[in-house]
Amino acid sequence: MKTFLFLILIFLSGCLVKRHIFHDPHFFYDKDNYTLIRVNPETRDEEIKRYNEGLKKTIVAYIPPKPDLDSISYDTPPRPKKIVKPVYSLEAKSMGYYGTVILKLLIDSTGVVCVAKPIFSNRIRKLDRIETKLVESVLIAAIQFEFIPAYHGEKPVPVWVSFPVRFVLEGNKKKRFSPSLVP
Numbered sequence: 001m002k003t004f005l006f007l008i009l010i011f012l013s014g015c016l017v018k019r020h021i022f023h024d025p026h027f028f029y030d031k032d033n034y035t036l037i038r039v040n041p042e043t044r045d046e047e048i049k050r051y052n053e054g055l056k057k058t059i060v061a062y063i064p065p066k067p068d069l070d071s072i073s074y075d076t077p078p079r080p081k082k083i084v085k086p087v088y089s090l091e092a093k094s095m096g097y098y099g100t101v102i103l104k105l106l107i108d109s110t111g112v113v114c115v116a117k118p119i120f121s122n123r124i125r126k127l128d129r130i131e132t133k134l135v136e137s138v139l140i141a142a143i144q145f146e147f148i149p150a151y152h153g154e155k156p157v158p159v160w161v162s163f164p165v166r167f168v169l170e171g172n173k174k175k176r177f178s179p180s181l182v183p
Contacts, residue, residue, distance in 0.1 A: 035117040036139040074150040082146035086137040098169035109156040111149040116142035
């Protein structure tokens, strides 16, 4: 009986653990390019293949197969409906990290963020561990943003937008983000 209760307890504890978004089948994270993409679990492999093929062709990395989103015009820009604050870790604060991460977001015609990636002005070096955690924190928050979609006439349209996220540090112990994060 004790063994049975123990097994049930272990099973329930596994069910209550929150799954990290980078391991969720609804998302694909390209850690080399710091890009987070919302995918359909049923067509996940096809979408990842299309993304990887897009990397070879364009800097934007992910362009859905239908319209050329950079050329879509709109009359009304998307407006934020729900913004999630990224985690600003105690470690990053205590070490004095601050700065701005500029994201490029693909907002679909329903207002959902489908792609989130930072815009790097010049990647001089690889990000350090804390910078990587801050960028990943911004991506996790951004993929949860919700927008009132952009409209062309009366039709909602998907668009790419730039979105700044600032990490502000109070006090005098400051270490600016890598120049690659601040265009």
